[in-house]
Amino acid sequence: MRKPNKYLLILLVTVTAYVLFEYYRPKPIDWRATYENDDKVPFGTQALFELLPDVMRPSAIKTVLLPIYNLVSEKALPTPSNYVAICQDFGVDKNDIHQLLAYVGRGNNAFISAYELPDTLGKLLGFKAEVKDPKEADSTLRQNFVNPSLHKVSGYNFIHDDGRNFLIIKKPALITVLGRNARKEPVFIKVRYGKGQFFIHNLPLAFTNYYVLNQKTSDYAFKALSYLPAQPTYWDEYQKQGRFTEDEQSIFRYIRSQPALNWAYYLVAFGLIFYAIFASKRTQRIIPVVEPPKNTSLDFVQTIGRMYYQQGDHENIARKKIQYFLADIRERYGLNTTVLDKEFTETLARKSGVSQDETSDLVRLLRDTQKSISLSEYDLITLNGAMEHFKH
Incomplete structure (x- = not known):
């Protein structure tokens, strides 16, 4: 019976041991700001997404995994309805912006909370997203609402935000300021456009699990979203997750999404490469010992x-x-x-x-x-x- 290859056994044992070690060791807290609605990490938005239907009743909340252009042009969206995008960077092109403007102009609402907003959209709506010099960062800077019924005396402090982000108003006639920071800089505005409204917010971290579940800041996200009427709402996950839902994930995509499996994948790949280099030569049969001819001259x-x-x-x-x-x-x-x-x-x-x-x-x-x-x-x-x- 042929013996198992020792190199493959060593590789298999190494990969198995590493996967088990990564699986059972205590997981460190993931502080990445994902803003994904199915992410339980501190800076995911699962808590808000699961609680939002109670606020928007009887309207439904639907997850969108399409670019804005496809969503608006390919699907018959009801009017009125709401579009919500909470992300680090609201990355849209000219076609997306054109369709989004048309969507809001028909009488719908768009709620966008992001640190990085496209200049093209800002110029059309009359604002500019400004980021101050890092030297002026202030994690103790408090935020608050302008509306007296939403105003909180002590304000809201989001300690993981560096306090450098704010909005500059270019067209005051069309814009209503809904929220400011302690420096009186706008961070939350409403822009009338056609029959609808844009709500532009410059602090997406406020909508994450960490602050929604924190007693001191838990009501901020719901107060901000209370400006949206209770009607069908489309929650944009395309900006963060792409086109694929969890059910549509391929095995390879799932492996790459899990740190332990991802490293195990690299170990297997490099192990097979080294095996191909150093141990792939065909093993020869044992060469029989041939006695040298004897010198019979003596x-x-x-x-x-x-x-x-x-x-x-x-x-x-x-x-x-x-x-x-x-x-x-x-x-x-x-x-x-x-x-x-x-x-x-x-x-x-x-x-x-x-x-x-x-x-x-x-x-x-x-x-x-x-x-x-x-x-x-x-x-x-x-x-x-x-x-x-x-x-x-």
């Missing part, structure tokens, strides 16, 4: 030597040993071994480092053996000993 020489020795052919053995010995001298020292004379002896002694006397005795023994007709066993042993002694 065995052959020993066998031939024993045969000659047993036959008593000492002269033949001696001549062959002398022949191989002289061949070794030629190869090792580069000497001519044709004539074994005094000059040869001196040169051999000098190159080999053996004394002159020992070298002379060896050369003399070689010459005598070559000339000899018959050799005894003792002579053969003496010759072999002299050659081996010279070599070593």
Whole structure:
């Protein structure tokens, strides 16, 4: 049975351990300002969205996941009705603004609360969203309503807002200020347009869970929205969530939306890349050990030597040993071994480092053996000993 790949096992264990760790560890508070109506984080708007139907009864609150252009041009919206957008940046293009103006001009209402509002819309309606220098930030700045029936003596303090956002009125004749900060700067205005009205608000943080559920500021959001009549209301989530509802989310989109699963996804992806790089080569079968061929030359020489020795052919053995010995001298020292004379002896002694006397005795023994007709066993042993002694 094939063993499981150890690299895949290590990757699987690592991913599983990380997912379990991320799932069970205490979740830190997410302070991101999402403004999403299904988000329970402090700066989501789930609390307001769930409580709003009680305020707007008997009218229905519908979530919109379409651009304004598509919402107004493709759907038959009842008149009168309300459009509500609460977000960080009210990102709309010229086509959206054109349709939104037409929608309000027919007698509907648009309530927009955002820090960043398009200049195009501001120029058409007669206001400008201004942001002061960061040095003038003031988180203790209080907000309040102009209407005496909504005015709160102590005001409202939204401590997570830096107090730099306000509106500049360009066309006072068309605009009514509904709310100001402690510096008397407008933060909430009403603009008449055609048969309808725009409500522009510059502090969306006031509508989030943190402040709607806080006893000191819980009534602010409902007082602001009380300017909208009780009629069908469309709550814009396209600005924050895009076109997809929770039911329409793909598995991949859901994975990317969850921090733990998102990191696990990256671990798997990079793990597979590393596996492909370092462990994807085909595993070879074990190469069998092949015994190297044996060198039988020595065995052959020993066998031939024993045969000659047993036959008593000492002269033949001696001549062959002398022949191989002289061949070794030629190869090792580069000497001519044709004539074994005094000059040869001196040169051999000098190159080999053996004394002159020992070298002379060896050369003399070689010459005598070559000339000899018959050799005894003792002579053969003496010759072999002299050659081996010279070599070593």
